[in-house]
Amino acid sequence: MIHFENVGLRYGMGPEILRDLTFDIPRRSFQFLTGPSGAGKTTLLRLLFLSLQPTRGIIRSFDREVSSIPRDELPMLRRRIGIVFQDFRLLDHLTTYENVALPLRVRGKDESSYKADVLELLKWVGLGERINVLPPVLSGGEKQRAAIARALIDRPELLLADEPTGNVDPPMAQRLLSLFLELNRLGTAVVIATHDLSLMDQVEARRMILSQGRLDIYD
Amino acid sequence: MTEAPRETAQEAQGARRPEMKVRPTAPIVPPSNVSGNALMAVIAIMAFLACLTFGAVNMVRATASSWQSQISREITIQIKPDDAIDMEQALKDARDLALTFSGTRDGTIVDREATARLLEPWLGEGLNLDELPVPRLVIVTIDEQSPPDFTAMRKALSAKIPQAFLDDHRTWVDRLVAMARTTAFIGTGVLVLVFSAMVLTVVFATRGALSGNRHIVEVLHFVGAEAGFVASEFQKHFLKISLKGSIAGGALAALFFAVAGFWQGRSIATPQSDQATALFGSFSMGLTGYLGIAATIAVIALLTTLTARFTVMRTIHEIDQIRSDPSRTDQLPDT
Ligand SMILES: Nc1ncnc2c1ncn2[C@@H]1O[C@H](COP(=O)(O)OP(=O)(O)OP(=O)(O)O)[C@@H](O)[C@H]1O
Numbered sequence: 431m432i433h434f435e436n437v438g439l440r441y442g443m444g445p446e447i448l449r450d451l452t453f454d455i456p457r458r459s460f461q462f463l464t465g466p467s468g469a470g471k472t473t474l475l476r477l478l479f480l481s482l483q484p485t486r487g488i489i490r491s492f493d494r495e496v497s498s499i500p501r502d503e504l505p506m507l508r509r510r511i512g513i514v515f516q517d518f519r520l521l522d523h524l525t526t527y528e529n530v531a532l533p534l535r536v537r538g539k540d541e542s543s544y545k546a547d548v549l550e551l552l553k554w555v556g557l558g559e560r561i562n563v564l565p566p567v568l569s570g571g572e573k574q575r576a577a578i579a580r581a582l583i584d585r586p587e588l589l590l591a592d593e594p595t596g597n598v599d600p601p602m603a604q605r606l607l608s609l610f611l612e613l614n615r616l617g618t619a620v621v622i623a624t625h626d627l628s629l630m631d632q633v634e635a636r637r638m639i640l641s642q643g644r645l646d647i648y649d
Numbered sequence: 650m651t652e653a654p655r656e657t658a659q660e661a662q663g664a665r666r667p668e669m670k671v672r673p674t675a676p677i678v679p680p681s682n683v684s685g686n687a688l689m690a691v692i693a694i695m696a697f698l699a700c701l702t703f704g705a706v707n708m709v710r711a712t713a714s715s716w717q718s719q720i721s722r723e724i725t726i727q728i729k730p731d732d733a734i735d736m737e738q739a740l741k742d743a744r745d746l747a748l749t750f751s752g753t754r755d756g757t758i759v760d761r762e763a764t765a766r767l768l769e770p771w772l773g774e775g776l777n778l779d780e781l782p783v784p785r786l787v788i789v790t791i792d793e794q795s796p797p798d799f800t801a802m803r804k805a806l807s808a809k810i811p812q813a814f815l816d817d818h819r820t821w822v823d824r825l826v827a828m829a830r831t832t833a834f835i836g837t838g839v840l841v842l843v844f845s846a847m848v849l850t851v852v853f854a855t856r857g858a859l860s861g862n863r864h865i866v867e868v869l870h871f872v873g874a875e876a877g878f879v880a881s882e883f884q885k886h887f888l889k890i891s892l893k894g895s896i897a898g899g900a901l902a903a904l905f906f907a908v909a910g911f912w913q914g915r916s917i918a919t920p921q922s923d924q925a926t927a928l929f930g931s932f933s934m935g936l937t938g939y940l941g942i943a944a945t946i947a948v949i950a951l952l953t954t955l956t957a958r959f960t961v962m963r964t965i966h967e968i969d970q971i972r973s974d975p976s977r978t979d980q981l982p983d984t
């Protein structure tokens with residue numbers, strides 16, 4: 431589904447953060463992306479989301495070469511990818527419900543067509559009682575789940591999650607992991623960036639390990 | 650078929666769970682995030698100035714054209730005194746000759762008394778015209794729509810009475826036209842300046858609003874929004890702000906003209922108001938004037954909205970470019 435070939439990236443005049451990455455994210459696959467802090471996990475996720483251009487190399491996304499896609503067609507590709515940030519990026523003036531519904535609103539959908547779905551998903555991630563609350567009031571774990579719900583709401587073909595269990599206790603981490611696995615069973619490819627070894631040990635899954643700009647893959 | 654029972658079940662569930670109610674969807678860009686008061690004031694002032702300029706140009710043009718039609722409704726034949734001619738006879742001849750041309754309506758000889766009255770301010774009372782070489786006048790009113798052939802008339806006149814001089818007031822009319830044109834030109838210049846200042850202000854305000862709401866732009870990017878969608882979310886506010894501002898400014902200008910007109914009507918025949926009337930014409934704007942103000946308001950609202958949209962689109966593309974280019978680590982607030 432996504433293919434990287436000899437991709438390299440450096441910020442400004444700095445050192446190469448990523449060097450010669452060549453790998454595939456197959457359809458319906460499930461993988462962890464790990465590596466020490468500052469190894470470039472977030473950077474790699476941003477490349478996968480087509481939000482950042484590589485300094486060199488080729489990225490093919492959904493069978494199209496990214497560098498040849500006109501700028502205004504990129505949002506259409508991004509809509510097939512859901513992303514969860516390390517720092518959530520919820521809008522503080524919108525309620526949990528409105529934040530989670532945002533991707534659908536951006537796609538020009540009518541509220542009546544998605545309201546029930548959004549409420550159902552919120553219940554599923556355990557935020558059924560927090561739908562009308564603004565993010566500043568939510569706990570870290572609740573924000574995390576709201577951010578995850580927002581990434582899932584439009585049933586993406588690929589889910590990118592950056593430290594999705596960074597702010598929750600182990601039982602909740604377990605629940606979120608089963609949510610991702612469930613999603614994967616329904617056909618979404620999942621990439622989870624994490625430091626959490628105990629989380630990775632719970633699932634037999636592909637591991638992509640970034641260190642010093644290189645990527646090692648253990649299937 | 651299978652959908653129906655599920656739907657009713659869901660409805661029943663919704664009825665049992667009142668906490669599932671959500672508030673009416675809030676705007677993506679909250680109005681309080683776009684600091685609009687200063688911008689609104691600037692737009693109101695610009696709209697006021699624009700309407701004032703428009704009204705002033707309109708007034709001067711109306712006055713000029715009324716003068717013009719008054720002046721061009723008449724021509725004068727001047728006959729210089731000369732011992733060789735009988736003045737009274739010459740005046741009659743000149744009038745009769747002028748009236749033979751089609752396009753003339755009426756001819757009046759300005760008699761001795763009237764001529765004396767005309768000259769009184771300069772030469773004093775009790776004037777004996779016979780002792781002075783004073784030229785005499787015939788005033789001919791003409792049909793403005795199909796004026797007579799002045800060249801032919803001039804030729805015929807000078808053939809018959811060499812001392813006669815035909816004045817069709819062309820010089821004055823030309824000057825009036827030139828003045829009206831200059832005024833319109835200056836007015837247009839002022840309008841262009843006012844509008845450019847406004848466009849620039851809106852550009853700055855829009856860029857300010859965008860950089861102050863950068864986090865919203867980022868979130869919208871990461872949920873797959875297109876530039877056009879983001880632009881319209883911001884543009885909504887600018888339309889509202891500019892409509893409010895320009896309506897306030899336009900209304901103020903209309904009020905100004907109404908009050909000025911009222912003052913002029915009340916104090917008619919006082920020297921100040923006569924002077925003002927002579928200089929600027931009547932302050933009564935008439936329907937066209939007020940329609941013009943309405944049009945100015947619409948133009949301003951449209952102009953600011955378009956400017957805001959254009960600026961948002963450009964800025965979003967800029968932000969996109971900075972975000973996507975790893976070699977630019979300037980001003981990047983990213984993960
Ligand atoms: N926008 C940027 N401009 C310049 N340097 C950056 C930028 N973003 C990241 N970096 C640098 O790139 C390196 C990789 O950063 P990145 O955020 O991808 O690491 P990470 O693996 O996600 O780390 P963590 O596990 O702490 O989240 C870091 O050294 C960071 O300082």
Ligand SMILES: [Mg+2]
Nearest residue numbers: 471472516592
């Ligand atoms: Mg990171």
